[in-house]
Amino acid sequence: MSPSSTLMFALLGASLAQGQALLKSRSTPMVYDSCKNSNDIALTFDDGPYIYLRSISDQFTAAGAKATFFMNGNNWDCIYNSDRISDVKYAYAAGHQISSHTWSHADLTSGLTNAQIEDAMYRMEEAFSRILGVLPAFVRPPYGDYNTNIENIAGGRGQSLAMWDWDTGDADGNTTAQSEALYNDVISAKVKNALILEHETEETTATTLVPYAINLFQSHGYNLVTMAQCLGVEPYQAIGIPQTQTSSWTCDGTPDPGDVCGGSSGITCETGTPTFLSTTTGTPTPTPSQYFHPSADSTKCLTAASDASGAAVELEDCVAAGSTGQSWTVSGNALQVYGTSQCLTVPGGNTADGTQLQISTCTSNNANQEWTIGSSTIQWTVEDSCVDNTGGVTTDGNPAQIWGCTGGPNQAWTRTTGPGVSSGSGETITPGASSSTCLSAPTAANGAAVVVEPCASGSASQLWTHDKNTLVIYGAYCLDLTNGDAASGTLLQIWSCTPGEGGNANQQWTVGSDTIEWAGGDFCVDLTNGVLTAGNQVQIWSCSGTSTPYANQIWNFS
Structure with a gap:
């Protein structure tokens, strides 16, 4: 929704020589009004960027x-306001999807010319x-209103229309209780997936609805993902490099909230393709969830x-399902631990060879x-120093350091989009009553x-990896408390992992010397009725x- 007024700021900066990049071919758009992937829920937020963006981002992270x-350029605030620039970069670096809601939130179906519609899209592409x-x-x-002409114009600009199938009504006068009831309706309907509309500009959405929704949906086993992820498509037409800020980064001389170019506004409509800096003449930019291997x-x-500021950067065994501390993304020239605010x-900017690397809050x-980031090196821009695997040692805990760039093997890194671990690696878990029976996911x-079966040497269905607080099998699925039902007798299953600590609460487990306890409460993995028969679901x-576990709750790793 458009507010009655907005703040406008002119931002000054150094100019940058800009080159036009060749973009992907553009096609007729899809109109997406629901997710495709099972068990995915995409929570989407309109009308920002605004003062609550960073808080919402942090809660999801x-x-x-x-x-x-879905952002506007000049609505509740100007996207070129220095605080908003910082917030947009922050949310993007955290791995959230950033998409267009048009420049000024004008109703595109209100008799606008094609040039006015294109201008509303162009200015967001440019931003x-x-x-x-x-x-x-x-x-x-805006308002979810479109027609065939708008579909075609969006298609010509390489964009698909993004709708929704559930609306919280948070910007239409619904009380918090009414919006929460909508979330509860989603659960009651036992939907396969959901694409839900919220508004970033509402304080109660940021402070009350977001934590309520996250807890509710994760406790029922849903994956909270971006819209692109729930559809299985790419969020961006192209990914290049940010530009250097100049005095042209301003909302002055652009359409006011709810207004458009042309006509009595005196504002020239822009209908072309914005200047875009590709990486073809620079260094490659990793997409989120990149892994670096010596x-x-x-x-x-x-x-x-x-994920604490000051934590050491070192080598560790790659985890099959991926680990937050092992996946990295590039934000500008910063190499950021994916899903955190740490880089x-x-x-201390210590240039001495042998200075050990760490992470600290991105600034x-x-x-x-x-x-x-080169094809096989990571070089510090301050001087000719590279990320170096200390002594070439590959044991767990070996620190990474900087050293004058040599081109040697200690400074050669390969980059993958996954951790590169075989799904057939891991340990077997056997009940205390039988070393020949294994915890299995057939x-x-x-x-x-998740059942018990006779152990079969090397079977992927019986090999588990302990990644911090998760137990991973097949390299992608985690031991999961079905629907988050914290009650004795709830049967266990596997579900797509949310890796690492702080992930899906249904997948968080504390592995003791001989027990596996759910991190969310005083419940342990239990061999149902002590039965060792193949197929008995745990x-x-x-x-x-007490310090002495029940016999049915004793498990051994080997």
Whole structure:
């Protein structure tokens, strides 16, 4: 919704020589009004960027979830306001999807000319190209109003129309209780998936609805993903590099909220293609969830030891389902731990060979966090120093350091879009009553039962990897508390992983010396009725509460 007024700021900066990039071919758009993938829910937020963007982003990141933001250029605030630029970059770096809601939130079906409609889309493409170095593949028409002509214009600009199938009504006068009831209706309907509309500009949405929705949907086993992820498509037409801010980054001389170019406005309509800086003349830009392996051992990953500022950066075994501390994304020249606000850092800017690397809170224009990512090297932009695997040692915990660039093997890194670990690696888990019976997931699918079966050497259905608080099988599925039902007797299943600590609460487990306890409460993995018969599905049951576990809750790893 458009407010009655907006803030406009002129931003000054150095000019940048800009070159036109060759974009992907553009096609007739799809109109998406629902998700496709089972068990996915996409929570989408309109009308920003605004003062609540960073808070919403942080709440999703803390839950191991992703959101989608449909933004205007000049609506509740000007996207070129320095705070809004920072917030947009922050949300993008956290892995959330950033998409267009048109420049000024004008109703595109209100008798506008084609040039006025194109201008509303063009100005957002230009803003995202400047600030993030991306071209959006989605546009959500204001008020959800569109027609065939708008579809065709969007298609000509390479964008599909993004609608929804559930509306919280948070910007239409619904109370918080009414919006929460909508979320409850989604659960009651036992939907396969959902594409839900919220508004970033509503304070109660940021402070009350977001935490309510995250907890509700994750506790019922849903994956909270971006709109593009729930559809299985790309969120952007192209990904390049951000531009240097200039005095042209301003909302002055552009349509006011709800207004358009042309006519009495005196504003020239822009209908072309915005300037876009590709990476074809620079260094390659990794997409989210990139993994860096030393050339000597592809099973090891460059890893942040924790997500705390000051944590060491070192080598660790790559985790089959991926680990938050092992996946990285590039934001400008910064190498950021995916889904966090932490960046690879040279502590104190110490240029000495052997300075051990760490992570620290990402800050703009921080020379100690600026890197050039080459085809096989990671070079510090301050001087001729490269990320170096100390001594070429590939044991767990070996620190990463900087060292003068040599082109040697210690500074050679391969990059993959997955952790590069075989789904056939891991340990077997056997009940205390039988070392020849294994905890198994006979089927690699969401909702597949976790049972006991006779152990079969090397069977992928019985090999589990302990990644922080998750137990992973088949390299992609996690031991999962069905529907988050915290009650004795709830049967266990596997479900697509939300990797690492802080992920899906249904998949968080504390592995003791001989027990597996659900992190969300005093319940332990339990051999149902103590039966070792093949196919017996395991459950949770109240833990013993003493140092001596119940016999049915004893499990051994080997």
